[in-house]
Amino acid sequence: METQCSLAGVLCFWSMNLQPHIEQFCKRRDELENALGNPDVTGDNRQLVELTREYSRMKKLAELGERYLKFLEDIAANRELIQSEPAESELAGLAKEELPALEAERDQLELELQYGVIPPDPTDSRDTIVEIRAGAGGAESALFCADLHRMYIRYAESQGWKVEPMDASASDLGGFKEVVFGIRGQDVFRKLKFESGVHRVQRVPATETQGRVHTSTVTVAVLPEAEEVDIDIKQDDLEINVCRASGPGGQGVNTTDSAVQIQHKPSGIIVRCMDGRSQQKNKEQAMKVLRSRLLEQKIAEEHAKYAAERKSQIGTGERNERIRTYNFSQNRVTDHRIDLTLYSLPTFIEGEIEEAVSALLANNLKERLAALE
Numbered sequence: 271m272e273t274q275c276s277l278a279g280v281l282c283f284w285s286m287n288l289q290p291h292i293e294q295f296c297k298r299r300d301e302l303e304n305a306l307g308n309p310d311v312t313g314d315n316r317q318l319v320e321l322t323r324e325y326s327r328m329k330k331l332a333e334l335g336e337r338y339l340k341f342l343e344d345i346a347a348n349r350e351l352i353q354s355e356p357a358e359s360e361l362a363g364l365a366k367e368e369l370p371a372l373e374a375e376r377d378q379l380e381l382e383l384q385y386g387v388i389p390p391d392p393t394d395s396r397d398t399i400v401e402i403r404a405g406a407g408g409a410e411s412a413l414f415c416a417d418l419h420r421m422y423i424r425y426a427e428s429q430g431w432k433v434e435p436m437d438a439s440a441s442d443l444g445g446f447k448e449v450v451f452g453i454r455g456q457d458v459f460r461k462l463k464f465e466s467g468v469h470r471v472q473r474v475p476a477t478e479t480q481g482r483v484h485t486s487t488v489t490v491a492v493l494p495e496a497e498e499v500d501i502d503i504k505q506d507d508l509e510i511n512v513c514r515a516s517g518p519g520g521q522g523v524n525t526t527d528s529a530v531q532i533q534h535k536p537s538g539i540i541v542r543c544m545d546g547r548s549q550q551k552n553k554e555q556a557m558k559v560l561r562s563r564l565l566e567q568k569i570a571e572e573h574a575k576y577a578a579e580r581k582s583q584i585g586t587g588e589r590n591e592r593i594r595t596y597n598f599s600q601n602r603v604t605d606h607r608i609d610l611t612l613y614s615l616p617t618f619i620e621g622e623i624e625e626a627v628s629a630l631l632a633n634n635l636k637e638r639l640a641a642l643e
Contacts, residue, residue, distance in 0.1 A: 286384070286387075286639065288335070288338065288380065288383050288384075288387075289339075291335070291383065291386070291387050292331075292332070292335030292336070292338065292339065292383070295328055295331040295332040295335050295386065296332045296335065296336075298324075298328045299325065299328040299329050299331075299332045302321055302324060302325040302328055303325065305321055306318075306321055306322065306325060327386075327390075331383065331386040334379055334382050334383055334386070335383060337379055338376065338379040338380065338383060341372055341375055341376040341379060342376065344372055345369065345372050345373060345376060348365040348366075348368055348369050348372065349365075349369070351365040352365050352366055352369075381632065381635070384635055384639060385635060387639070387642075388635070388638050388639065388642070391460070393459055393494035393569075394457060394459055394460035394463075395456075395457065395459070395460070396458070396459045396494035396495050397452060397453065397454040397455070397458055397459075397494075397495040398452065398453045398454075398458040398459045398462055398463075398492055398493065398494060398495060399436070399450065399451075399452050399453075399492075399493045399495055399558065399559055399562045400422060400450070400451055400452075400453060400462070400465075400490065400491070400492055400493075401448070401449075401450045401490070401491040401493070402415050402418050402419055402422075402446065402448070402449050402450075402488060402489070402490050402491075403415065403447070403448045403488065403489045403491075404441070404445070404446065404447050404448070404488055405468065405486070405487035405488055405489050406485075406486060406487045407471075407484065407485070407486025407487060408486075409441060409442065409443050409445065409475070409477065410471075410473075410475040410477075410484055410486045411445075411471075411486040411487060411488055412441035412443070412445030412446055412447055413441070413443060413444070413445035413475070413476070414445070414469075414471045414486055414488050414596075415441075415445055415446040415447070415448075415449065415488045416444065416445040416446050416449075417471075417619055418469060418488055418490065419446060419449050419451075420619075420620075420621070421618075421619050421620065421621050421623065422453075422462075422465070422621070423451075423621070424620055424621025425621040425622075425623050425624075426453050426455070426458075427621070428621060428622075428624075429455060429458075429461070430455060430456075431453050431454060431455030431456075431458055432453070432454045432455060433451055433452070433453055434451060434452040434453070434454065434555075435451050435545040436450040436451050436452055436543055436545055436555050436558075436559060437449070437450040437542055437543050437544055437545055437555075437559075438450070438545065443476075443477070450543075450559065452495065452555075452558070459492070459494045460631075461627050461631070462492045462627075463492050463494075464593075464607075464627070464630040464631075464634070465490050465492050466490055466491055466492045466593075467489070467490060467592070467593035467594070468487050468488075468489055468592045468593060469487065469488045469489070469490055469592070469593065469594050469595075469596065470485060470486070470487050470592040470594070470595045470596070471485070471486050471487070471488070471595075471596045471598070472484070472485050472595065472596070472597045472598065472599070473596075473597075473598035473599065474598070474599070483599060487592070491566075493559075493562040493563065493565070493566050494562065494565065494566075495558060495561075495562050496558075496561035496562045496564065496565035503534070503557075503560070503561065503564070507534055507535050507536050508532055508533070508534060508535070509532070509533040509535060510530065510531070510532050510533075510553070511530070511531045511532075511533075512528070512529065512530055512531075512549055513529050513531070528544065528548060528549045528552055529542065529543070529544035529552060530542070530543050530544070530549060530552040530553045530556050531556070532553075532556045532557065532560055534560055534564065537564065537567065539560060539563050539564065539567075541556045541559045541560045541563070542556065543555040543556040543559065592606060593605065593606060593607055594606065594626075596615060596618075596619065597615070598615060600613075601613050601614070601615045601616070602615060603615050603618050603626070605626055605629070605630070607630070607633075608629055608630060608633045610626060610629050612625060612626065
């Protein structure tokens, strides 16, 4: 796979001394192990769950740290052999041969430990709601909306995540004007949150007779699924309507008043759900989406306090900026936020997006580590 830029630059991790952090991980692991043997803790279910979760994290980080220190010792020993032994000796040759693999493993462990240094974002472990909407470009935009929907579904399957359809509005040519679905699994929001934004496609549409390249856009919103404790929704603030669902889905969908539309009057947010077979199922799904949108709005309001002080290089109007371009004639995917270009568009659009996801995570890690300085 050919990669241009910058992937090396994106993945060049922030240099830091991990020794004191590893010692702290080990110390906290031992403290938690002792605490979990305390009857006062085991009798409090809520505290037990919280401490067990933290213990699991500290235990993993302590083990990673111990492995990391062992690799540092092995690398130092190999370098010493290379320096002290004659260049043509068998020992020096073996040490040189082993060194790249040892350094690669060290770098991977270093990355995982650096993630451990940063306090975890509480939303990172949440299940996720993804909303994809056609933007500029008419029918071609709707077709690309369907392409991105398939791309995320296949990536979710590769990660062992579960996908749950919520709502869809089909276009005439087999695309989507809008599609909403949930994804459940480990670290879903942590890995997908950087997909939010404007995705631009440049290609010759199937309907184009002159062979001209068209540019279209699709917007993607990735929302952490909100829990009831996050957002207090008063029943009086809701206007709930039911109607007959339309579109494919069999007799159960088309002959019953199963589709549900909920309007949150204070915010003006309107949510519709029609993919479930029953009115109750659609109401539950619609409430999930509503809570998640209200949580996103709440988080956005909090982040807005810092937006003026934290202008990025792209200036104002971040929401309107494209985050990624898919150029079919050049077989190219470019992520504009980190100057990452991959010449692997056919496999990328079929769900093999891990390289971009990892690069975005590494870039975010570098920024967060820099903020700790």
